Amino acid sequence: LRELTISGCRKLTPASVARLGLLPSLERLEISECGLSLDGAAVTPLLALPQLSALDLGGNELRADGVLALCEPSGGAALRKLRLCGSAVNEECCLALMGRSLEALDLRMCGVTVESAQCVALAMGGTLLSLALGDALLEDAVSTCVPSLSALRSLTLSAATLSRADVAAIAMLPALTDLELSSCRLCACACSLRRTLSALPSLRSLCLDL
Secondary structure, X not given: OOXXXXXXXXXXXXXXXXXXXXXXXXXXXXXXXXXXXXXXXXXXXXXXXXXXXXXXXXXXXXXXXXXXXXHOOOOOOOOOEEEOOOOOOOXXXXXXXXXOOOOEEEOOOOOOXXXXXXXXXXXXXXXXXXXXXXXXXXXXXXXXXXXXXXXXXXXXEEOOEEOHHHHHHHOOOOOOOEEEEEOOEEXXXXXXXXXXXXXXXXXXXXXXXX
């Protein structure tokens, strides 16, 4: 078995999640919207999977020690894509992420602060291709972390407050091909936003749901 998706299964237990570590060929694992409360003991066995490259734990309560366990550089060497949407991710967890060379990271609805976003950007600027943030980001937060993400191809921001400086910083991302701004509060009119973003040389997809 290389790919497994478990979504909305309320009967799943943390012990069941831990036993998935016995599937050595698993490459992609999604356990989403199951209402789980996962700690380090539940997620650590997943890092023993030698081929696991994509892990989605969105929609569950992931405790801080669970996030830290996922960030340990000693395990999950193949992990490249991590979705933690709706999990507890504090600044300590983001500092731990600096040990990972991820290509895709989803931290929406995680309460990520400006400082935490900066930690992620500085640590993964050369490898991160896809980033999703939102909900707790205040005005000018994006402009402080986005310039470090020179390789970024996909950016999703939801319910964030964007200043003109934020929009200008996004427009400077040379490799960006996909941009989604969902329920964001803008300090510039939509027409001005479109004009600024049209300067992106590689942009193929633009979704503005404001």
